Every structure is written in C-alpha cells, then in structure tokens.
Amino acid sequence: MISSVRGTVLAAQGSTAVIEVGGVGLSVQVTPQNALTLRVGHEATLRTTLIVREDDLSLYGFADADELAVFDLLRSVTGVGPRSAMGVLAALDPGEIARAIAAEDDGAFRKVSGIGPKTAKLIVVSLAGKLAVVPQAVPGVRAAAAPVRDSVLLALIGLGWPERSAIVAVDEAMLVATDLERETMPALLRLALAHLGPQQAATK
Numbered sequence: 001m002i003s004s005v006r007g008t009v010l011a012a013q014g015s016t017a018v019i020e021v022g023g024v025g026l027s028v029q030v031t032p033q034n035a036l037t038l039r040v041g042h043e044a045t046l047r048t049t050l051i052v053r054e055d056d057l058s059l060y061g062f063a064d065a066d067e068l069a070v071f072d073l074l075r076s077v078t079g080v081g082p083r084s085a086m087g088v089l090a091a092l093d094p095g096e097i098a099r100a101i102a103a104e105d106d107g108a109f110r111k112v113s114g115i116g117p118k119t120a121k122l123i124v125v126s127l128a129g130k131l132a133v134v135p136q137a138v139p140g141v142r143a144a145a146a147p148v149r150d151s152v153l154l155a156l157i158g159l160g161w162p163e164r165s166a167i168v169a170v171d172e173a174m175l176v177a178t179d180l181e182r183e184t185m186p187a188l189l190r191l192a193l194a195h196l197g198p199q200q201a202a203t204k
Contacts, residue, residue: 002059006045012038015086017061019044028061029082031090036183037063037147051082058082066094070131077126079119087112088123098131100124149174152188161196169195
C-alpha cells in the first residue's frame with residue numbers, strides 16, 4: 001500500500017498529477033481543485049491510496065488525511081466507486097459533505113455527475129454519524145484555497161494592517177472572488193486591498 005508520496009511535480013492538469021519519486025514519475029488521480037494547488041517543478045506531498053483491480057492499478061492522491069478518510073468512507077457505500085468518490089470530493093469538501101449528511105441533504109450529492117438519486121440517498125443513510133461536522137468559516141470557499149488565503153493575510157499584516165482588519169478584508173475577498181482568483185495570491189490580494197480602501201494602514 002502506498003500511503004503517501006512526496007516529490008517534484010512534473011505535471012498537474014485536470015484530474016491527474018505526475019509526481020517524481022526516486023526518479024520514477026507516479027501518475028496520481030486528484031481532484032481538479034488539488035491539481036490547481038500543485039506547481040510544476042515544486043515539491044508536493046499527497047496522502048494516497050492504491051486501488052488494485054484485476055486489470056488496473058490506480059493511485060489516488062489527497063491534500064490531507066480528512067479528504068482521504070472521506071474518500072474511503074464514500075467507497076464503502078454500495079454503488080460508489082473510486083471515480084464517483086473523487087467526483088463527490090471535487091464538488092464538495094469534507095466539511096460540506098459532513099454537513100450535507102448531518103442535514104440528510106441527499107440533494108447535494110445528486111448534483112454530482114455519476115451519482116443518481118438512489119445512490120445519493122444511500123450515501124446519506126450509510127454515512128450518517130460517521131463524519132464530524134465542523135463550522136464553516138467562509139461559505140462557498142473550498143479548503144484548497146486556504147494556503148493562498150493565509151499568504152494574503154500575512155502580506156496585509158506585513159503591509160501594516162491590523163490583523164482583525166486584514167482577516168475581515170481577506171474573508172470578504174474570498175466571498176466575491178472567482179474560483180481562479182481564490183487560487184491566485186496577487187488577484188486575491190488586490191481584492192482584499194480594494195475592500196480595505198484607500199485609507200492608510202496606520203489609520204486603521
């Protein structure tokens with residue numbers, strides 16, 4: 001079992017990443033959101049699980065242990081294979097999945113390609129009580145954007161803005177930003193600065 005990989009990113013596009021480990025390029029299936037966080041030529045670490053079938057060996061990679069745990073739970077549901085489980089994680093982060101299950105909201109899963117009404121209901125029933133529900137800090141913002149958010153927050157504080165003002169500005173920027181802007185520090189920083197306005201940091 002390959003439980004994690006760490007190495008240089010050779011490629012990252014769509015739902016596939018290639019990570020060089022010990023001179024060997026490993027093809028890893030990831031969510032599109034995770035692929036956006038990987039930078040070619042930079043080192044990356046992914047939590048992984050190897051799915052073995054008669055005619056195929058597929059390696060699936062995740063940003064953290066929570067994603068991997070949810071992936072395994074989803075696969076335990078009858079009718080949900082690895083590809084469908086990845087489809088769910090591409091549409092919903094672990095927190096959103098937990099909240100949907102807690103609220104018995106099978107509609108959240110019906111929106112995922114490849115998940116029909118019967119399977120969606122089965123996911124809710126089968127996983128009830130198995131996932132911890134955590135508060136949602138910023139509605140609609142996926143965890144994959146967290147590193148960019150943190151970098152922008154540190155940049156604002158470095159420019160002299162009080163931490164409280166910086167947090168509010170970044171959260172507001174995350175709410176109005178497009179998916180691409182949430183993954184790009186310069187774009188998100190511009191939005192946060194626009195929210196703070198022309199006033200000088202020293203006066204805040």
